[in-house]
Amino acid sequence: MEGFYGKYGGAYVAETLIGNLEELEREYLKVKDDPDFRAELAKLLKDFVGRPTPLTPLHAISAEIGRPKIYLKREDLTHTGAHKINNALAQALLAKRMGKQRVVAETGAGQHGVAVATACSLLGLDCVIYMGAVDAERQAPNVQRMKLHGAELHLVHTGQKTLKDAISEAIRDWITNVNDTHYLLGSAVGPHPFPNIVHDFQSVIGLETREQILEQEGRLPDCIVACVGGGSNAIGMFSPFLEDEEVRLIGVQAAGKGFDTDKYAGPLIKGRPGIFQGAHTYILQNSDGQIGKSHSIAPGLDYPGVGPQHSYLKDIGRVEYTFIQDHEALHAFEYLCHKEGILPALESSHAVAYALQVAATMDEGQILVVNLSGRGDKDLSQAIEALARLKEKEASVS
Numbered sequence: 001m002e003g004f005y006g007k008y009g010g011a012y013v014a015e016t017l018i019g020n021l022e023e024l025e026r027e028y029l030k031v032k033d034d035p036d037f038r039a040e041l042a043k044l045l046k047d048f049v050g051r052p053t054p055l056t057p058l059h060a061i062s063a064e065i066g067r068p069k070i071y072l073k074r075e076d077l078t079h080t081g082a083h084k085i086n087n088a089l090a091q092a093l094l095a096k097r098m099g100k101q102r103v104v105a106e107t108g109a110g111q112h113g114v115a116v117a118t119a120c121s122l123l124g125l126d127c128v129i130y131m132g133a134v135d136a137e138r139q140a141p142n143v144q145r146m147k148l149h150g151a152e153l154h155l156v157h158t159g160q161k162t163l164k165d166a167i168s169e170a171i172r173d174w175i176t177n178v179n180d181t182h183y184l185l186g187s188a189v190g191p192h193p194f195p196n197i198v199h200d201f202q203s204v205i206g207l208e209t210r211e212q213i214l215e216q217e218g219r220l221p222d223c224i225v226a227c228v229g230g231g232s233n234a235i236g237m238f239s240p241f242l243e244d245e246e247v248r249l250i251g252v253q254a255a256g257k258g259f260d261t262d263k264y265a266g267p268l269i270k271g272r273p274g275i276f277q278g279a280h281t282y283i284l285q286n287s288d289g290q291i292g293k294s295h296s297i298a299p300g301l302d303y304p305g306v307g308p309q310h311s312y313l314k315d316i317g318r319v320e321y322t323f324i325q326d327h328e329a330l331h332a333f334e335y336l337c338h339k340e341g342i343l344p345a346l347e348s349s350h351a352v353a354y355a356l357q358v359a360a361t362m363d364e365g366q367i368l369v370v371n372l373s374g375r376g377d378k379d380l381s382q383a384i385e386a387l388a389r390l391k392e393k394e395a396s397v398s
């Protein structure tokens with residue numbers, strides 16, 4: 001297996017972890033094409049997760065914009081409400097095959113934590129989740145769900161108390177308990193072979209989309225948009241289309257309160273290459289080369305790093321990476337709820353917001369697909385409060 005995407009990726013970790021990463025790679029390669037593993041996973045994805053997820057045409061919004069036909073890939077309709085379950089269930093199955101009874105994981109938005117806790121309770125594995133204290137406060141319903149599924153939850157009070165600090169703590173736990181424990185990483189980040197494994201387990205999103213759009217429209221889409229935090233929903237969606245040069249691929253990062261403030265994320269826009277959490281990739285850095293602070297209203301996008309494959313795709317220009325600010329995501333959140341009866345996660349709202357801008361530049365008859373990575377129940381109270389504040393501010397300016 002290749003550990004690099006161009007110059008990005010690799011496994012820059014402590015000596016003590018190398019053996020475990022090699023074991024993980026070996027075991028993964030064994031199950032990857034094993035018909036029994038694939039059949040068991042396919043059955044769980046169908047019967048438990050609810051795949052395939054629909055590809056929903058947005059009639060009202062397409063009619064209002066009057067240009068391309070817009071479709072949403074509905075990862076929000078998976079069991080537990082986000083694409084994270086595809087990877088969590090598959091890796092939990094892999095952990096079981098490896099004879100590991102204990103699973104540790106990190107979570108930001110809480111969706112990955114919920115997915116891991118769910119998969120572990122289904123498969124009878126012990127589950128330990130690390131979550132930043134700030135994220136736990138913003139995502140209270142998900143904290144309750146993880147506990148209900150029997151997960152042991154550790155709140156992280158170090159650093160910014162968000163996703164990057166939770167990942168660091170989960171890695172520390174893994175190093176200490178490596179013999180009986182699998183680290184179930186939730187995005188296409190970290191040392192090799194994690195980005196590769198997560199890429200493969202999330203490609204189900206793009207593979208289904210390809211089949212569905214060919215069936216419904218008889219051709220490939222002109223453009224696909226997905227949000228990029230660590231980058232797992234985007235790489236899963238983009239991967240089966242990378243060779244189709246005529247399909248424009250757009251990854252949307254979080255610009256928070258704007259790049260002219262000190263509250264933004266978006267390492268692919270504002271970062272530079274360096275080593276972070278075991279991989280060479282784009283990261284937010286301060287002038288001393290220390291990891292920069294990140295901010296986004298969407299906890300799943302509030303991360304100073306990104307998966308190494310995205311760094312490579314940016315450099316070769318195959319995927320365009322752009323950004324949306326908190327307030328634009330909030331307006332898209334409200335618009336989709338209002339016009340189409342769909343409540344998007346704040347992360348996914350970034351993709352929707354940018355897709356609406358792209359749609360206005362496209363032609364009638366073209367096809368635009370947006371990956372709706374998750375549903376917004378978890379964000380409801382936060383989004384409503386933020387929208388009220390935003391409208392007050394906008395009213396006072398106008």
Ligand SMILES: Cc1ncc(COP(=O)(O)O)c(C=O)c1O
Binds near residue numbers: 110186231345373
């Ligand atoms: C609904 C949702 N979308 C997107 C993301 C961002 O992660 P990724 O870029 O790995 O898809 C998260 C992360 O928690 C999420 O919960």
